[in-house]
Amino acid sequence: MELDAAIDQFLQHLRAVKQLSPHTLDAYRRDLTKLQQLAAAEGVVVIDELREMPLRGWLAQLHRGGLGAKSLQRWLSAVRSLGAFALREGWLKANPAAGIRAPKAEKKLPKLLDADAAGEFVESPGTTASSGDERLAVRDRAILELFYSSGLRLSELSALNWADLDLRAAEVRVTGKGNKSRQLPVGSQALQALQDWRRQAPAAEADAVFTTMKGKRLSNRAIQARVAHWARAGNAEQRVHPHMLRHSFASHLLESSGDLRAVQELLGHADISTTQIYTHLDFQHLAKVYDSAHPRAKGDKS
The missing domain is CATH 1.10.150 (DNA polymerase; domain 1)
Structure with missing residues (x-):
């Protein structure tokens, strides 16, 4: 043939x-x-x-x-x-390509905010909002705080209903990839922001948490636009998007705990190899600490 x-x-x-x-x-x-x-x-x-x-x-x-x-x-x-x-x-007796492997694509480390920049950014709706945007600012502060507090994917956050949140227990239930559910803790700052939003939120369609002022559930694109809006309003040095907040959540948690398995569970990764990229980020942090602190990390400058 x-x-x-x-x-x-x-x-x-x-x-x-x-x-x-x-x-x-x-x-x-x-x-x-x-x-x-x-x-x-x-x-x-x-x-x-x-x-x-x-x-x-x-x-x-x-x-x-x-x-x-x-x-x-x-x-x-x-x-x-x-x-x-x-x-x-029957045109071949063996597949000549079966044993060949292509070079692996280099894994790109995800961009993230350091802890100080992340804290400033998620608080920005409360400090940079104009006087006519108070309710939007309250809603958006809750969005940003929850992204960074619990490491949600964009689709998980946009699909949230109030029934998924247990504000008393400070927990949120999300449904991620593969239709798998997981229970996540909600930090105190995010909890306060959600409570503030609930008091001001309009009656929502289908019990949606994050909505327009008319009660229509926010789309993924609308949430991305609001994150970008606050990055511009705060004169952020880099473009900020929801996934960057998820990356920042994972890296900062791993930096502090060193518990890769726990971070895997919180992120909802099926395979721990997906989570292991954050060990590279953690090593970068450790390397910076070493270079700045170890007496023999740098060459003799005498």
């Missing part, structure tokens, strides 16, 4: 059987066109002539050409899927 014909049949299979979206099909087509071009340059035109070592070389060639780790992973995944299809069809 010629390689171009095998690719065509594979794409037809993805379209008709797998019913992939046009966007995903285009991505497969682009990646497999690259494979065909690389193979043709070395005289490989039949699919059963594909071998592992040339594939590794082509992967390295794409890397040298400037293709990023995520793009390389996607290219290799397309080639591996083609190989698996060809194996089932």
Whole structure:
């Protein structure tokens, strides 16, 4: 089976059987066109002539050409899927891409606010609000305080109902990814802000906690806009968004406690490896402390 014909049949299979979206099909087509071009340059035109070592070389060639780790992973995944299809069809005796691994994408450390900046920011609706915005400021202070107090995701906060909050016990119940629920503590400052908002909140649709002044539940986008508004109002040095407050919550908690498993539970991460990125942030903090405090951390300046 010629390689171009095998690719065509594979794409037809993805379209008709797998019913992939046009966007995903285009991505497969682009990646497999690259494979065909690389193979043709070395005289490989039949699919059963594909071998592992040339594939590794082509992967390295794409890397040298400037293709990023995520793009390389996607290219290799397309080639591996083609190989698996060809194996089932009897065109190959083994999948030459099965044992190849693409380079891992570098994990980007999440941006966050330090503890002082976070404290100032969540209090900003009470200090930078104009005289006509008192109720909005009370509501937004509760939003910011709860994000930072309990590490909620944006979707978790926007979906909150008053029935999910136990203000007496200082707890909130949220439903996160995979429809999994978790119970979280609410800090004293966030608790006070929520109590202040409840006294002023309008009658809400479906018992929603965070609403417009007419009682309509705030959308994710509206909450993002309010967070951005307070960042501008307070002349924040960087763009602030809800996820930054969640990152700050996790990092500051880990910094103080060192308990990675507890932070995992509070964030609602299914896999602790997702939470482990915060250990890098914690090490950065420790390194700064070491550099500033240890008598032999720096070179001799005499």
